[in-house]
Amino acid sequence: MSSYFYNLSNFETKEYKLMANFHVRSNIKAMMKILLFIMSAAAACLLAFAVIPSAYARYSYPSQGFVYVQTNGVDGNEIVVYRRGNDGKLSYQSQVSTGGRGPGGAIDPLQSQSSIVLSDDDRFLFSVNAASGTITSFATSRSGLVLVDQEPSGGAFPNSIAVHNDLLYVLNASGNRNITGFRILPRGRLQKIDGSTRGVNSDQFDVGASTIAFSPDGQNIVVSERLANQFNVYKVKPDGLTDDPVVSPSVGQTPFGIYFTPQGTLVVSEAFQANQGAVSSYSINSDGLLNPISRSVPAQGLNTCWVVTTEDGRIAISSNPNSDSLTSFLVSPSGELSYLSTISIGSAIVPLDIAITRNSRYLYTLNSLPGSVSAFRVEDNGELKLIDTISKGLKGNSGLEGISAM
Numbered sequence: 001m002s003s004y005f006y007n008l009s010n011f012e013t014k015e016y017k018l019m020a021n022f023h024v025r026s027n028i029k030a031m032m033k034i035l036l037f038i039m040s041a042a043a044a045c046l047l048a049f050a051v052i053p054s055a056y057a058r059y060s061y062p063s064q065g066f067v068y069v070q071t072n073g074v075d076g077n078e079i080v081v082y083r084r085g086n087d088g089k090l091s092y093q094s095q096v097s098t099g100g101r102g103p104g105g106a107i108d109p110l111q112s113q114s115s116i117v118l119s120d121d122d123r124f125l126f127s128v129n130a131a132s133g134t135i136t137s138f139a140t141s142r143s144g145l146v147l148v149d150q151e152p153s154g155g156a157f158p159n160s161i162a163v164h165n166d167l168l169y170v171l172n173a174s175g176n177r178n179i180t181g182f183r184i185l186p187r188g189r190l191q192k193i194d195g196s197t198r199g200v201n202s203d204q205f206d207v208g209a210s211t212i213a214f215s216p217d218g219q220n221i222v223v224s225e226r227l228a229n230q231f232n233v234y235k236v237k238p239d240g241l242t243d244d245p246v247v248s249p250s251v252g253q254t255p256f257g258i259y260f261t262p263q264g265t266l267v268v269s270e271a272f273q274a275n276q277g278a279v280s281s282y283s284i285n286s287d288g289l290l291n292p293i294s295r296s297v298p299a300q301g302l303n304t305c306w307v308v309t310t311e312d313g314r315i316a317i318s319s320n321p322n323s324d325s326l327t328s329f330l331v332s333p334s335g336e337l338s339y340l341s342t343i344s345i346g347s348a349i350v351p352l353d354i355a356i357t358r359n360s361r362y363l364y365t366l367n368s369l370p371g372s373v374s375a376f377r378v379e380d381n382g383e384l385k386l387i388d389t390i391s392k393g394l395k396g397n398s399g400l401e402g403i404s405a406m
Contacts, residue, residue: 065357066093066140067364069373069394070116070127070402072102072109077129077136079116080393081144084405088362088375092392096145098136100129103157105399107368108321108352111226112159112173113211113257113306115353115402119163122358122406124148124188126168128158135161135170137188140406148188154180154197162221164214167240169221171200171212179212179223181240193240200225200232200245213258215266220284222266224255231255233288246288251280252296257306261313265335269307269318270296277304277320279327281335294337299327301342306353310360315340315382317354319365324349326365328382340382345374355405362387366403371396373403 067082067090077098082090103109109130116127118140125138125145135153138145155172162169168182168190181196200209200223208227214236215222221234221242232245252270259267266282278296285291301320309316309331316329316337324347328340345351351365356378363376363384371394375387394400 065406067355067373067403067405068116068125068145069366069400070098070102071095071394072104072130072399072401074101074104074131074399077102077127077132079125079127079138079145082373082390082393084357084362087387088377089388090364090373090375090390092390094144095393096138096147098127098129099147099150100132100134100136102399103130106397107350107399108305108401109399110159110401111210111256112171112401113259113353114160114162114213116404117161117163118404118406119184119188120165124184125404126161126163127402128153128161128170130157130159133158133172135168135182135190137184137190139188149190151182151190151192154178154192160210160212162212162214164218167214167218167236169196169212169214171209171223173200173209177209179221179234179242181242183240196241198234198242198244210256211258213260213266215284216260216262216264220288222258222284222290224250224258224268226254226256226271229253229255231258231290233284233290235288243288248282248290251292252278255280256304257318259307259309259316261309261316261331261335262311263313263333263335265293265313265331266290267307267309267316267331267337269299269304271303271305274303274322277301277318277323277327279304279307279316279318279329279337281331281337283335293335297329297337297339299342300339301325301327308354308356308363310356310378311358312360315360315378317356317363317378317382317384319351319354321350321352321368324351326351326354326363326376326384328384330382341384343384343386345386349374352401353403355403357405362405364403364405366400368400369396371398371400 157174177200234242254271302322372391
């Protein structure tokens with residue numbers, strides 16, 4: 001920078017000094033203009049790069065997304081991919097093989113919730129292949145799903161998956177019932193964690209274990225046992241292994257679906273052997289025991305089996321297959337449930353699994369009897385408004401079960 005300035009001691013006349021000062025001021029102004037131009041150009045470049053969407057960024061297009069449905073075909077399990085528009089409506093995109101087989105059957109062959117789940121960052125989708133005893137990993141993209149890996153589940157009849165960060169646990173509901181853990185590697189491959197298999201404390205027959213879920217902090221894993229009317233809680237250690245389960249009784253009959261609010265309240269759907277339906281809530285004590293908060297709040301529907309909550313934890317929503325309805329509950333900051341409303345979604349629909357988008361704006365039901373997916377808008381007050389129903393890619397009464405949304 002020194003070359004732009006003059007040493008005034010070299011000039012002996014007043015005129016030269018004035019001229020030198022003029023040049024100094026002129027050069028300073030010119031340099032300031034150049035610096036301002038460079039800073040403006042740099043800011044523009046940074047802004048341009050900031051708005052380029054990453055291939056896997058969850059919030060690149062927050063108004064759009066995807067819904068995934070599992071077919072459980074006995075001759076070949078598939079995932080049906082639907083693109084979600086900014087109005088919540090779905091359009092069929094593709095069908096992708098999992099590389100494994102499902103149990104087939106008609107209605108509710110897995111008897112579980114969370115048989116297909118997304119990773120926390122939505123980069124990967126995981127599914128169970130109950131008849132093959134395997135789990136499949138897919139990479140997600142705007143053009144569809146790409147199969148990344150398929151691994152033995154560590155047991156028989158895997159029917160539910162839970163994910164927290166890079167940790168995945170699968171529930172094996174038949175034979176020597178157990179949970180088994182895996183690490184999710186950076187590109188979506190699965191690596192079994194040695195010594196992670198833990199038994200499920202149930203003396204009931206093979207499909208007594210229904211659903212597995214992580215607590216929001218990742219410190220506990222909960223498994224529901226609908227036939228034993230109890231829960232197993234496994235403490236998760238820093239290395240991803242778990243302690244032996246702590247068993248707690250269910251306050252209602254046939255605990256089926258389980259879902260955590262972000263605040264850590266465990267919300268449980270209770271099917272009551274299809275004779276009625278209710279939802280309960282629990283907190284987890286430091287010793288792993290479950291502490292009931294709300295006990296069997298009636299859902300005003302029959303066979304309440306699946307349940308989800310909104311991202312803020314204020315609303316819980318259950319499906320009631322035997323009455324073709326959905327029920328909304330208010331959830332207090334302390335985890336107390338109160339009945340809000342029930343909406344009928346048709347006749348002979350049998351809504352099984354349900355999924356809610358990350359922003360909680362839309363809810364989707366998998367209707368097993370006709371073979372369709374219904375889309376609902378979730379209002380701020382918890383009310384549900386039917387938007388649309390799509391059936392392309394699905395076959396009714398064919399074993400459909402498992403749905404996930406992003």
